[in-house]
Amino acid sequence: MTILRYLCILLLASSAVLSAGAAELHVYAAASLTDALKEIAQTWEGASGHKVRFNFSASSTLARQITEGAPADLFISADQEKMDQLQKKGLISVNTRLSLLSNTLVIAVPREGGVRIRKARDLVSRSVGRIAVAEPESVPAGIYAKRYLQKIGIWEKLSGKIIPTENVRATLSAVESGNVDAGIVYRTDALSSKKIKVAVEISRREGPAISYPFAVLEGASEPAAARQFLHYLSSPAATKVFARHGFLTNQP
Numbered sequence: 369m370t371i372l373r374y375l376c377i378l379l380l381a382s383s384a385v386l387s388a389g390a391a392e393l394h395v396y397a398a399a400s401l402t403d404a405l406k407e408i409a410q411t412w413e414g415a416s417g418h419k420v421r422f423n424f425s426a427s428s429t430l431a432r433q434i435t436e437g438a439p440a441d442l443f444i445s446a447d448q449e450k451m452d453q454l455q456k457k458g459l460i461s462v463n464t465r466l467s468l469l470s471n472t473l474v475i476a477v478p479r480e481g482g483v484r485i486r487k488a489r490d491l492v493s494r495s496v497g498r499i500a501v502a503e504p505e506s507v508p509a510g511i512y513a514k515r516y517l518q519k520i521g522i523w524e525k526l527s528g529k530i531i532p533t534e535n536v537r538a539t540l541s542a543v544e545s546g547n548v549d550a551g552i553v554y555r556t557d558a559l560s561s562k563k564i565k566v567a568v569e570i571s572r573r574e575g576p577a578i579s580y581p582f583a584v585l586e587g588a589s590e591p592a593a594a595r596q597f598l599h600y601l602s603s604p605a606a607t608k609v610f611a612r613h614g615f616l617t618n619q620p
Contacts, residue, residue, distance in 0.1 A: 390416075390417045390418050390419060391418045391590040391592075391593035392418070392421060393419065393420045393421065393441050393442065393590050393593050393594060393597055394421050394423065394440050394441045394442075394589075394590075395409075395420055395421070395423070395442045395443075395597070396422075396423045396425075396430040396433065396434060396438070396440040396443050396444070397422060397423070397424055397430070397442075397443075397444040398424070398425075398426070398430070398444060398445055398446035398580065399424045399425055399426060399535040399536055399537045400446055400471065400509065400536050400537070400556055401424070401444060401446075401580070402422075402424045403560050403613055404556070404610050404612075404613040404615065405424075405444075407613075408600070408601065408609050408610075409422070409597075411605070412597060412600050416593070416596065418590075418593050418596075420597065423438075423440070425535060426502065426503070426506070426507040426508070426534060426535035427445040427446045427447060427450040427507070428450060428503075428506040429535075430443065430445070430450075431443075431445065431450040431451075431453055431454055434454060434459060434585065435453075435454070435457065435459065439589060440588070441584065441585055441588040441589060441590050441591070441593070441594040442582070442583070442584055442585065442588070442594045442597060442598060443582070443583055443585060444580060444581075444582045445508070445580065445581050446508035446509065446578070446580055447508035447511065447512075447578070447579065447581075448467070448579050449508075449511075451465065451581040451583060454583075454585075455583075458586060459586050459587070460583040460584065460585055460586055461583060461584045461585070461586050461588075461591075462583075464582075464583050464584040464595060464598060465581055465583040466581065466582045466583070466598070467579050467580065467581045467582075467618055468580060468582055468601065468602055468610075468617065469579075469610060469615045469616065469617060470572070470577075470578050470580070470616040470618060471555060471556055471578045471580070471614075471615060472554070472555045472569070472570055472571065472572050472575055472578065473509075473512060473513060473516060473552055473553070473554060473555070473570040473575050473576070474552070474553060474558045474566045474568060474569050474570060475488060475550055475551070475566070475567045475568040476540070476543050476550065476551050476552075476553055476558050476561075476564040476565065476567065477543065477549065477550050477551075477564065477565060477567045478543060478544070478563065478564060478565075479562070479563055479564055479565045480546075481546070482549070482550075482564075482565065482567070483495050483496055484567075485550060485567040485568060486567070486568070487568060488516075488517070488520055488522070488568055488570065489520065489522055490568075491517075491522065491526055491529070492522050492525045492526060495549075496529065497529060497548075497549045498529060498531050498547070498548040498549055499529045499530055499531065499548060499550050499551065499552070500531045500533050500538075500542040500543060500547075500548040500550070500551035500552075501513045501514070501530055501531070501532060501533070501539060501551065502532070502533050502534070502535055502536045502538070502539050503532045503533065503534065503535075504530070504532060507534075507535055508578075509536035509539065509552070509554060510532065510533075510536075512575070512576040512578055513552040515576045516552075516574075516576055519576075531548055536553050536554055536557055539551045539552070539553050539557075540553050540558070540560075540561060540564070543564050544563040544564055550567065551564075554578075555569065555614050556614040556615055559613065560613070572616070579618075580615075582601060583598075584598060
């Protein structure tokens with residue numbers, strides 16, 4: 369199905385909803401998805417007539433907000449654990465849960481004057497001081513980074529160098545500003561910045577298994593629009609946008 373045909377079908381399918389008034393959809397999504405989702409939503413809004421309001425943050429923060437009753441219609445987490453927590457509490461519509469995307473980690477340094485790092489184990493070098501990592505006990509990007517560094521046996525050696533940040537975008541900002549010597553971020557975040565360079569790419573085979581689950585919330589105020597948007601997020605048109613931003617897709 370061509371993108372144009374898909375959008376035409378989507379527009380026709382939404383006509384009945386539009387006659388009753390456009391929905392305002394509240395989507396809580398992992399910070400690493402910011403650029404891709406904004407681009408996808410712009411196209412979907414034009415076709416459907418609905419509006420998407422994003423809340424981008426660490427998945428742990430978003431899951432907590434949803435648990436506390438925040439008005440979310442759709443949740444997109446950067447790991448399975450946060451979605452599992454909401455599912456156990458009966459807060460998601462289980463039959464809508466999909467795992468659409470994956471990612472990889474990279475070690476990033478400032479583009480100008482950054483330290484030389486050729487492999488992950490170089491992080492223990494004396495030339496590398498502060499290393500930014502999203503909060504390693506709760507934020508998915510930090511949890512993934514910690515697991516990888518433990519796997520290669522250097523996490524404990526880096527304990528005095530690690531600077532925890534609020535989320536992966538905060539880690540990226542710390543590297544961009546030069547406030548740290550290096551940071552571990554998703555490859556997709558590194559691709560979004562011209563102020564950093566990738567020193568080390570951690571392959572999918574060597575790194576942790578990264579998965580992004582999507583689900584409509586059980587208490588969604590706009591369940592029909594949320595399901596429609598989720599359907600579009602798994603479409604060929606959206607998949608192309610995710611891929612262009614560097615995400616690995618789990619859809620055929």
